[in-house]
Amino acid sequence: MEGVDYLADERKKAQFDVDEMKIVWAGSRHAFEVSDRISKLVANDPGFSKEERTMLPRKELFKNTLRKAAYAWKLIIDLHLSEEEAEKLRCFIDEPAFIDAHWVLTSCLTLIFAYAKLLLWAQRNNRKGGCPWPTRCKFGCYAQTELGHGSNVRGLETTATFDPQTDEFVIHSPTLTSSKWWPGGLGKVSTHAVVYARLITDGKDHGINAFIIQLRSLEDHKPLPGITIGDIGTKFGNGAYNTVDNGVLRFDHVRIPRDQMLMSVSQVTKVGKYVQFDVPRQLLYVPMVDVRQTIVADASTALSRAVCIATRYSAVRRQFGSQNGGQEIQVIDYKTQQSRLFPLLASAYAFRFVGEWLKRLYTDVTQRLQAKDFSTVPEVHACTAGLKSLTTTATADGIEECRKLCGGHGYLCSSGLPELFAIYVPACTYEGDNIVLLLQVARYLMKTVSQLGSRKKPVGTIAYMGKLEHLMQCRFDVEQAKDWLKPSVILEAFEARAARMSVACAQNISKFDNPEEGFAELAADLVEAALAHCQLIVVSKFIEKLQQDIPGKGVKQQLEVLCGIYALFLLHKHQGDFLGTGYITSKQASVANEQLRALYSQLRPNAISLVDAFNYTDHFLGSILGRYDGNVYPKLYEAAWKDPLNESDVPDGFHEYIRPLLKQQLLQTARL
Ligand SMILES: CCCCC/C=C\C/C=C\C/C=C\C=C\C(=O)SCCNC(=O)CCNC(=O)[C@H](O)C(C)(C)COP(=O)(O)OP(=O)(O)OC[C@H]1O[C@@H](n2cnc3c(N)ncnc32)[C@H](O)[C@@H]1OP(=O)(O)O
Numbered sequence: 001m002e003g004v005d006y007l008a009d010e011r012k013k014a015q016f017d018v019d020e021m022k023i024v025w026a027g028s029r030h031a032f033e034v035s036d037r038i039s040k041l042v043a044n045d046p047g048f049s050k051e052e053r054t055m056l057p058r059k060e061l062f063k064n065t066l067r068k069a070a071y072a073w074k075l076i077i078d079l080h081l082s083e084e085e086a087e088k089l090r091c092f093i094d095e096p097a098f099i100d101a102h103w104v105l106t107s108c109l110t111l112i113f114a115y116a117k118l119l120l121w122a123q124r125n126n127r128k129g130g131c132p133w134p135t136r137c138k139f140g141c142y143a144q145t146e147l148g149h150g151s152n153v154r155g156l157e158t159t160a161t162f163d164p165q166t167d168e169f170v171i172h173s174p175t176l177t178s179s180k181w182w183p184g185g186l187g188k189v190s191t192h193a194v195v196y197a198r199l200i201t202d203g204k205d206h207g208i209n210a211f212i213i214q215l216r217s218l219e220d221h222k223p224l225p226g227i228t229i230g231d232i233g234t235k236f237g238n239g240a241y242n243t244v245d246n247g248v249l250r251f252d253h254v255r256i257p258r259d260q261m262l263m264s265v266s267q268v269t270k271v272g273k274y275v276q277f278d279v280p281r282q283l284l285y286v287p288m289v290d291v292r293q294t295i296v297a298d299a300s301t302a303l304s305r306a307v308c309i310a311t312r313y314s315a316v317r318r319q320f321g322s323q324n325g326g327q328e329i330q331v332i333d334y335k336t337q338q339s340r341l342f343p344l345l346a347s348a349y350a351f352r353f354v355g356e357w358l359k360r361l362y363t364d365v366t367q368r369l370q371a372k373d374f375s376t377v378p379e380v381h382a383c384t385a386g387l388k389s390l391t392t393t394a395t396a397d398g399i400e401e402c403r404k405l406c407g408g409h410g411y412l413c414s415s416g417l418p419e420l421f422a423i424y425v426p427a428c429t430y431e432g433d434n435i436v437l438l439l440q441v442a443r444y445l446m447k448t449v450s451q452l453g454s455r456k457k458p459v460g461t462i463a464y465m466g467k468l469e470h471l472m473q474c475r476f477d478v479e480q481a482k483d484w485l486k487p488s489v490i491l492e493a494f495e496a497r498a499a500r501m502s503v504a505c506a507q508n509i510s511k512f513d514n515p516e517e518g519f520a521e522l523a524a525d526l527v528e529a530a531l532a533h534c535q536l537i538v539v540s541k542f543i544e545k546l547q548q549d550i551p552g553k554g555v556k557q558q559l560e561v562l563c564g565i566y567a568l569f570l571l572h573k574h575q576g577d578f579l580g581t582g583y584i585t586s587k588q589a590s591v592a593n594e595q596l597r598a599l600y601s602q603l604r605p606n607a608i609s610l611v612d613a614f615n616y617t618d619h620f621l622g623s624i625l626g627r628y629d630g631n632v633y634p635k636l637y638e639a640a641w642k643d644p645l646n647e648s649d650v651p652d653g654f655h656e657y658i659r660p661l662l663k664q665q666l667l668q669t670a671r672l
């Protein structure tokens with residue numbers, strides 16, 4: 001029946017003010033209002049329908065994305081949307097597109113500028129006049145990865161050879177493996193690209209630098225002479241990321257003016273002299289830091305969406321336990337369901353808060369860079385790399401777990417979960433493979449441990465290493481379950497575990513004559529130590545959030561429950577680390593698990609309202625199982641009939657393939 005709220009009883013159980021929690025989730029009252037308004041605008045506009053996305057063939061799907069992007073662009077202009085509103089529009093349209101960075105950044109700059117802004121910052125500081133680039137081009141992409149190399153940026157093969165006769169660079173793809181491969185927006189749309197290539201002057205290779213290169217004619221959109229471009233082919237999942245034209249690109253001695261090199265860390269003069277500036281070479285990599293922090297901020301959105309679907313459906317779905325003709329048990333009441341679902345709900349909140357914090361850290365580093373203060377770049381690199389790895393791995397795994405939590409119906413495209421997973425899972429790979437990124441964090445940790453004796457004091461997220469002596473010796477000395485609720489106890493447990501794992505790795509590396517050999521041999525342990533450090537960051541930022549003034553009846557209490565679940569779930573999952581490093585005993589681990597179970601019971605009556613606080617429209621959720629009103633079964637039944645296979649009772653191919661077989665069977669039966 002339309003209009004009935006099948007989850008109304010669940011909503012009545014809430015012990016906190018949901019409207020206030022919506023504001024905490026959004027980040028501020030203003031952010032909530034913008035998000036609420038724009039999500040409704042998208043949901044009520046048939047131009048943004050997603051209904052048939054998983055059924056369209058690739059060419060139609062792609063054209064449909066182009067249509068939506070153009071339509072959204074028109075709306076932004078017609079409605080005079082601010083940058084913040086445009087970004088929300090991009091988010092709620094919920095379709096990866098070539099044009100994404102336009103929504104992320106500004107309504108008039110290009111995607112290339114997004115990636116290149118820090119490079120351009122340095123360029124502006126080292127050359128007279130600004131770079132005319134952003135206003136000149138139409139659409140851009142970021143062409144770093146090649147067919148043969150992605151993670152190993154120093155191994156890229158594309159060359160940019162300076163020709164002093166003409167004051168130009170000659171861009172060339174010398175091998176098949178040097179073909180640019182993967183850039184989003186490259187295949188069919190981009191007119192320009194930031195291309196990473198080896199700089200060669202006077203026969204000398206100066207390593208990787210970035211260049212701005214026009215790819216297509218602004219008149220007829222054809223590739224310019226010497227340039228070959230195409231799409232790399234269909235990707236994982238129906239619909240999903242196939243809305244994006246990830247592309248391949250080859251250069252055959254393409255000439256570009258000298259000033260199209262992004263001269264952030266070095267410069268080539270008119271006579272071909274290579275000059276290195278007095279800035280760290282890593283500045284070349286800072287655009288990756290920018291996008292990684294955006295990915296961390298987006299992780300909570302993807303995870304909370306899956307959790308919202310699985311939580312609502314778990315309250316609607318009933319299995320077993322009916323007595324005397326009464327109702328069966330809601331699957332959300334099974335302790336196993338709770339122990340799989342509630343840590344994901346807690347993780348969604350935890351990632352939200354760590355994402356907010358990382359944004360502030362990133363804003364701080366960009367301000368420091370303007371003042372030529374490079375001191376925090378290594379820490380920001382470690383934080384963005386590590387948190388990108390932690391949050392995307394946990395989110396991709398979490399979405400898949402939510403699919404399983406919805407049983408068989410979770411496997412239907414109409415549950416929204418298969419497509420959400422297919423769109424999300426490449427986040428574990430793009431902007432840096434998650435293992436490669438954890439190894440970067442491990443390098444930073446090993447460096448930190450090796451410098452502990454020096455005058456350089458660890459600060460920021462590694463400040464805890466400053467009390468190493470205490471962290472190596474301390475023991476958890478309380479016995480009751482409720483002791484595990486004290487923030488100081490949780491924090492010390494995570495600090496001691498992270499510090500001990502890093503120190504153990506450093507000690508083992510020191511047993512090798514060559515530290516690089518030791519690092520390679522111990523890589524699996526180092527990844528675990530890096531993860532322990534990143535989990536400590538997430539836990540500590542959640543605890544910091546709770547120290548703020550949080551208004552609203554019961555809101556802070558619910559967040560305390562979620563924080564406890566996040567931390568104690570990790571402790572339970574990684575018990576081996578905590579026991580192995582000797583900080584807790586097995587009795588204490590079991591007491592922590594007791595406390596975790598008690599927290600699940602406290603969360604249970606609030607579960608539906610905690611996912612309502614995400615304030616997602618049914619359009620954004622794109623899931624029959626996650627509908628706000630819980631009216632699942634009639635809508636699932638209705639949706640099945642919309643499948644193209646159900647357009648006729650007798651399927652295409654019946655006469656060619658089914659009928660002959662049926663006839664053959666009839667004949668055989670007759671012979672018998
Ligand atoms: C524009 C907005 C778009 C918004 C989009 C929103 C969501 C995303 C949606 C879709 C995705 C779309 C696009 C995806 C794009 C891409 O995937 S682009 C390609 C990304 N590629 C990578 O991430 C490659 C990963 N590899 C690397 O980053 C490096 O090569 C590696 C870190 C592995 C280093 O290799 P190595 O050869 O060992 O290093 P070097 O010798 O070159 O340098 C080492 C020193 O530099 C420090 N460092 C490394 N990276 C950074 C960094 N990013 N920032 C600062 N510093 C860095 C490193 O710590 C070493 O320092 P020390 O020498 O130890 O002091």
Ligand SMILES: Cc1cc2nc3c(=O)[nH]c(=O)nc-3n(C[C@H](O)[C@H](O)[C@H](O)COP(=O)(O)OP(=O)(O)OC[C@H]3O[C@@H](n4cnc5c(N)ncnc54)[C@H](O)[C@@H]3O)c2cc1C
Nearest residue numbers: 142143144145149150151182183184426429430431432435
């Ligand atoms: C959807 C999508 C969009 C993308 N968009 C862009 C884009 O816009 N622009 C762009 O330039 N690129 C883009 N990429 C490319 C992406 O950045 C790379 O795929 C990514 O950096 C991983 O590199 P790779 O493919 O070389 O993986 P590989 O490095 O080949 O990884 C293969 C395996 O080797 C392991 N491995 C590699 N190195 C090490 C090591 N040192 N130690 C231990 N294990 C290691 C990895 O963990 C992984 O298991 C995109 C990729 C995808 C999937």
